[in-house]
Amino acid sequence: MAIDLKAMLLHAGELQRATTLGELLQVTHAAVRSHTRYVHSWLAVVDSDDPGFMYFVNVTGSQEALVLATCPRLSVADDVLVQEILESGEPVVVVEAAEDPRTDKQIVALLKNRTLVNVAMAVGTERMGTFGVGTYGDEGVMVPTETELEWLVVFATQLASAVVRLNLLARQEQDTAARVKLERHLEALQRVELMGVLAAGVAHDLNNYLQVIHGNLTSLEPRTREDAETFEDMLHATTKASEVARQLLSLGRSASLKQGLDLNRRVESTLKLVRSAIPRGVTVSHDAGQVPPVEGDPVQIDQALANLLINARDAVGDTGKIVVAVSDQELHAEFARSNPWAKAGRYGRVRVHDDGPGIPPELLERIYDPLFTTKATGTGLGLAVVSRVVQQHRGLLHVESRAGAGTSFDLYLPAQ
Numbered sequence: 001m002a003i004d005l006k007a008m009l010l011h012a013g014e015l016q017r018a019t020t021l022g023e024l025l026q027v028t029h030a031a032v033r034s035h036t037r038y039v040h041s042w043l044a045v046v047d048s049d050d051p052g053f054m055y056f057v058n059v060t061g062s063q064e065a066l067v068l069a070t071c072p073r074l075s076v077a078d079d080v081l082v083q084e085i086l087e088s089g090e091p092v093v094v095v096e097a098a099e100d101p102r103t104d105k106q107i108v109a110l111l112k113n114r115t116l117v118n119v120a121m122a123v124g125t126e127r128m129g130t131f132g133v134g135t136y137g138d139e140g141v142m143v144p145t146e147t148e149l150e151w152l153v154v155f156a157t158q159l160a161s162a163v164v165r166l167n168l169l170a171r172q173e174q175d176t177a178a179r180v181k182l183e184r185h186l187e188a189l190q191r192v193e194l195m196g197v198l199a200a201g202v203a204h205d206l207n208n209y210l211q212v213i214h215g216n217l218t219s220l221e222p223r224t225r226e227d228a229e230t231f232e233d234m235l236h237a238t239t240k241a242s243e244v245a246r247q248l249l250s251l252g253r254s255a256s257l258k259q260g261l262d263l264n265r266r267v268e269s270t271l272k273l274v275r276s277a278i279p280r281g282v283t284v285s286h287d288a289g290q291v292p293p294v295e296g297d298p299v300q301i302d303q304a305l306a307n308l309l310i311n312a313r314d315a316v317g318d319t320g321k322i323v324v325a326v327s328d329q330e331l332h333a334e335f336a337r338s339n340p341w342a343k344a345g346r347y348g349r350v351r352v353h354d355d356g357p358g359i360p361p362e363l364l365e366r367i368y369d370p371l372f373t374t375k376a377t378g379t380g381l382g383l384a385v386v387s388r389v390v391q392q393h394r395g396l397l398h399v400e401s402r403a404g405a406g407t408s409f410d411l412y413l414p415a416q
């Protein structure tokens with residue numbers, strides 16, 4: 001009996017429409033049942049991330065759970081039968097598994113394998129995995145006929161091309177997800193850039209006016225206690241407004257880079273400045289590690305660090321822990337490929353960690369946006385400034401935050 005080509009074409013179409021390996025197996029299972037005498041079929045696919053291993057996709061029939069529990073992953077190097085299947089262009093038939101020297105007797109005893117017929121799924125010289133049919137326990141041994149073998153070989157070629165297509169799809173999906181993330185990140189950076197240019201112009205004038213108000217206020221003598229309180233409020237408000245103007249101004253400022261900066265020194269001098277603004281109950285520690293010298297603008301770097309520290313303070317409240325850790329970091333190309341925010345290279349890194357409540361995932365994408373704030377008296381400019389500074393230094397900025405596990409901001413500056 002020759003192979004039914006029309007039926008094979010129909011199956012090929014079904015295989016090409018499958019969107020998961022599980023669906024592929026369903027099509028396979030139905031096809032095996034209608035064209036051979038076998039009831040059980042399986043797919044073992046080469047792990048595309050780790051080609052020394054194969055894993056069972058899903059195994060149809062009563063043995064499914066047992067097979068997956070016994071041997072979910074196969075090491076190709078450790079399995080002579082798998083090697084033979086992958087290397088041979090022909091189907092490999094094991095008539096009685098318990099007696100064949102090539103099988104793993106422990107697994108055979110567990111699964112009660114009887115006959116095993118396996119074919120390699122290959123495209124050109126690349127092996128995608130194996131496709132098999134067989135019998136268990138009381139089903140007895142079942143030697144495949146010539147026609148059955150022929151059918152299995154042809155079907156395996158169809159399966160192989162479907163597996164290749166699914167692998168490609170999976171890779172494409174990964175790439176798209178990484179690209180979308182990167183684009184969002186770039187968009188946020190561009191918004192900061194534009195905002196910086198606009199804001200700097202306004203802030204400059206604003207700051208001059210504020211200086212005048214502030215100067216005059218301090219030279220006035222309040223006559224009553226109420227006046228004195230009003231003066232205090234006005235002074236406080238102008239100081240706050242100057243702070244906003246200063247942050248806005250620095251958004252538009254370009255860096256004046258100096259050589260050989262020591263990041264531990266930058267952390268020390270910033271901590272000295274902001275220490276008084278942090279409540280006593282908050283412990284702040286500086287974990288000074290070995291770090292390569294970096295090129296940068298010390299004023300800007302201090303400003304970025306101060307913003308991160310103040311945010312950490314706001315996050316922990318009256319009691320908590322802030323750790324500033326400085327370290328030498330080498331990011332490899334492979335790491336950069338799987339982390340769209342990263343770029344390969346050697347960096348000095350400052351990590352500002354706090355044990356505050358963390359940032360909810362839905363807000364993470366917006367925190368760098370200028371004017372984005374969740375605080376009643378926030379300006380929403382702190383992280384915009386940090387991100388702008390990092391950009392001007394061709395550095396990297398990364399945040400790790402989980403609800404309940406605190407927040408870590410990592411500022412990477414390229415090593416000289």
Ligand SMILES: Nc1ncnc2c1ncn2[C@@H]1O[C@H](COP(=O)(O)OP(=O)(O)O)[C@@H](O)[C@H]1O
Pocket residue numbers: 307311312315354356357358359367368372373374375377378379380381382383384407
């Ligand atoms: N360490 C942190 N822990 C929790 N949330 C943070 C932290 N740092 C920043 N955020 C969030 O990011 C927002 C933006 O921060 P920022 O740009 O500095 O503006 P602001 O501090 O004025 O709100 C904050 O309002 C807050 O919601």
Ligand SMILES: [Mg+2]
Pocket residue numbers: 307310311380381382383
């Ligand atoms: Mg802030």
